[in-house]
Amino acid sequence: MSTDTHRAAPGFDVLTWNVFHLRDGRSRPTADLASTVLFRPRHADGYVHLNRKHLDQMGAVLRFADADAVLLQEVPPTAIPALARHARMHAAVSVRTGPWLGFTALRGRLGAANPDLWRTHEGNANVILLSPRMRPIPGSATVIHLNPRPAALRAALRHRLSPAEVLRWMGEPRRAIAVTVSLDGGDPITLVCAHLHGARTEWQAMFEFRRLAEWVTRQPHPVVLGGDLNAAPGHPGLRLLAEAGLDTSCGETIGIDRILVRGLRGEPENRWPTRARTIRVRLGGRSAWLRLSDHDPVSRRLETPGHDPAVTGRAGEAAPPSRP
Numbered sequence: 001m002s003t004d005t006h007r008a009a010p011g012f013d014v015l016t017w018n019v020f021h022l023r024d025g026r027s028r029p030t031a032d033l034a035s036t037v038l039f040r041p042r043h044a045d046g047y048v049h050l051n052r053k054h055l056d057q058m059g060a061v062l063r064f065a066d067a068d069a070v071l072l073q074e075v076p077p078t079a080i081p082a083l084a085r086h087a088r089m090h091a092a093v094s095v096r097t098g099p100w101l102g103f104t105a106l107r108g109r110l111g112a113a114n115p116d117l118w119r120t121h122e123g124n125a126n127v128i129l130l131s132p133r134m135r136p137i138p139g140s141a142t143v144i145h146l147n148p149r150p151a152a153l154r155a156a157l158r159h160r161l162s163p164a165e166v167l168r169w170m171g172e173p174r175r176a177i178a179v180t181v182s183l184d185g186g187d188p189i190t191l192v193c194a195h196l197h198g199a200r201t202e203w204q205a206m207f208e209f210r211r212l213a214e215w216v217t218r219q220p221h222p223v224v225l226g227g228d229l230n231a232a233p234g235h236p237g238l239r240l241l242a243e244a245g246l247d248t249s250c251g252e253t254i255g256i257d258r259i260l261v262r263g264l265r266g267e268p269e270n271r272w273p274t275r276a277r278t279i280r281v282r283l284g285g286r287s288a289w290l291r292l293s294d295h296d297p298v299s300r301r302l303e304t305p306g307h308d309p310a311v312t313g314r315a316g317e318a319a320p321p322s323r324p
Contacts (some may be wrong), residue, residue, distance in 0.1 A: 016226035018295040022053040036116040048288035070129040071193035071226035078108025089129040095177040097124040103265040140180035146208040187305040194227035209237030213244040222263030259300040266302030277286035280316020
């Protein structure tokens with residue numbers, strides 16, 4: 001893709017990606033005692049799992065995307081500055097989403113030292129990265145509490161949620177992050193990055209969807225909501241977002257990672273093929289594929305507010321990198 005042509009075209013690009021703590025997507029089925037304790041590569045089905053972070057490689061994927069706004073989930077909080085540098089963007093806003101206890105710096109060091117052992121316990125963050133075209137409006141950054149303790153506890157008692165499920169739900173606070181930006185000095189756009197809980201009961205999911213939808217309803221500007229919604233197309237929670245004005249229609253290949261908009265037009269969501277996050281590695285004379293994260297990135301090309309495509313036309317979106 002020609003960057004000059006891309007930037008000259010009216011419109012902007014958004015990408016969302018759950019980066020799985022910068023780990024490879026084969027960690028869950030393949031990590032074992034040998035990888036966790038001895039840091040040995042584990043091979044299966046032509047893929048390899050490595051007990052390490054893949055910050056450089058994921059940064060390269062973000063650079064290739066060449067997006068104006070990147071909405072990330074499951075980012076290790078201590079890795080945010082380095083990931084922004086590798087992506088050649090600046091971190092506009094971020095919010096820690098879990099767990100409640102522990103020092104962020106210590107958890108970050110432990111998580112980086114042994115990802116297989118610490119997994120998600122190093123902490124999560126939702127992060128919004130911006131290109132120079134996107135200028136955050138001072139004072140507009142907002143945290144949206146999706147399962148605040150007092151309200152969530154009252155709901156859990158009302159629904160007779162078991163103590164184990166109460167701990168699971170409330171032990172990992174879910175907080176979306178939002179910021180209003182000006183695109184090339186033009187009209188404001190509110191960006192929201194969210195990661196909803198993988199709830200085991202529908203009412204828990206609806207609790208978080210309802211709080212998110214109520215917040216979106218109150219916003220005066222066009223909204224771009226991106227993230228891991230943990231809800232497939234057809235989930236009742238998406239109806240709440242539709243009632244808040246977000247366009248929840250999608251193609252057949254869209255999963256739980258979405259980019260929803262209100263007050264903007266543009267191309268449909270584009271779920272990248274899995275090969276776009278697959279890289280070739282060579283270890284000890286042996287070659288294997290390594291899959292970054294366990295989620296596919298999703299991108300979307302949107303029109304600049306007030307732009308009439310019938311007058312100036314619209315640029316096509318970039319294709320993901322071609323890898324087998």
